[in-house]
Ligand SMILES: CC(C)[C@H](C(=O)O)[C@@H](O)C(=O)O
């Protein structure tokens with residue numbers, strides 16, 4: 133029987149397999165950030181163990197870094213302590229580290245691909261759920277907990293149970309104004325926030341093939357919000373073109389060898405998936421979330437749903453609670469809902485194409501006067517540099533946005549970037565959980581183009597109604 137892309141990577145990395153599907157898996161690459169690593173390093177110290185393969189590890193601070201006034205002392209003590217701990221740990225264990233002052237610093241899931249640390253066919257881990265992002269390159273990339281971070285640092289392996297194969301086939305083409313973020317939200321809306329539980333998703337079909345690498349990263353990034361263990365997309369010529377010349381990819385003859393290995397990874401024609409879900413890309417409209425789960429998603433042209441409209445009693449109850457928290461009344465057109473803040477950033481949507489898409493909407497326009505704050509937080513220093521070279525920073529600042537330094541920022545509000553209680557945020561991030569962007573804050577997930585449109589209109593707006601309908605079609 134043929135193998136899926138996931139089966140192939142799994143088999144290539146199995147050190148020892150048990151009958152029950154549990155195996156010891158070799159881990160090629162390990163990304164480390166300041167939040168989930170301190171106890172792991174402490175564990176190594178207590179056991180007097182070194183890091184098994186320091187060259188497989190890359191560390192970067194992202195969650196706690198300030199996005200402005202970096203030359204001033206960090207105003208948050210907890211953040212400062214976590215950042216200092218990472219710096220001490222990488223020095224003590226001899227690991228590659230990108231400090232905050234380095235232009236390559238950024239969100240761990242943005243810098244991995246950007247530097248070519250992320251490559252097809254590899255097993256990649258990070259103490260962070262959105263490690264699924266790297267699956268866009270055809271790598272098996274998973275988020276792990278702190279004790280597993282310690283296990284990988286010590287042994288370069290992990291004990292894992294093999295997940296089932298879920299194929300998400302997306303047909304058709306994206307309409308202008310619709311993006312990879314809308315696809316990701318459409319997938320979660322269709323299968324639910326727990327729909328991918330126990331599975332690794334392989335995204336395929338014409339729409340997925342047409343996505344840029346950036347768009348593919350956005351899609352794989354949100355696999356975890358559908359409950360999946362990981363998301364994967366088969367490497368193709370776009371993958372190869374994206375990686376070519378990146379600092380950490382193989383060079384010369386080794387590059388040729390790597391490319392031919394990558395080409396062998398595609399799911400076999402006779403491979404069998406445990407489940408297949410089909411989505412019509414042509415039917416995807418610009419989406420926004422209305423509730424407190426990423427599955428609570430509707431077209432921006434729709435109205436706030438009534439709890440009774442859901443068949444399941446538990447969902448009805450959850451919807452009523454979510455609407456209460458979100459301060460929304462059933463039947464209200466989403467486009468009548470006004471917003472207080474805008475956040476363009478996060479590992480889902482902070483790459484150059486995302487910023488271009490948002491800039492093309494705000495260009496020559498201004499953030500609505502009642503919006504308290506609109507911030508753009510590039511995913512990395514390199515993205516920031518590229519955006520500045522293209523003049524995007526000026527487009528944003530002239531429109532009234534704040535142009536910040538790279539990091540996780542208001543995606544989860546571990547630093548000073550937070551929304552106040554009751555404030556409504558148009559956000560390009562991936563989680564609209566209760567309190568995610570600050571206690572009592574109300575998060576609505578959407579694409580960068582849609583967040584930009586919301587900033588200008590001061591309320592949710594169908595980006596397709598704004599002049600030369602932005603096609604972030606690929607991204
Ligand atoms: C801090 C980290 C453990 C967490 C995660 O794993 O996802 C964060 O990145 C998030 O997005 O909530």
Ligand code: SF4
Nearest residue numbers: 262478479540543544
């Ligand atoms: S940007 Fe948000 S989702 Fe991504 S790693 Fe940071 S906190 Fe987690």
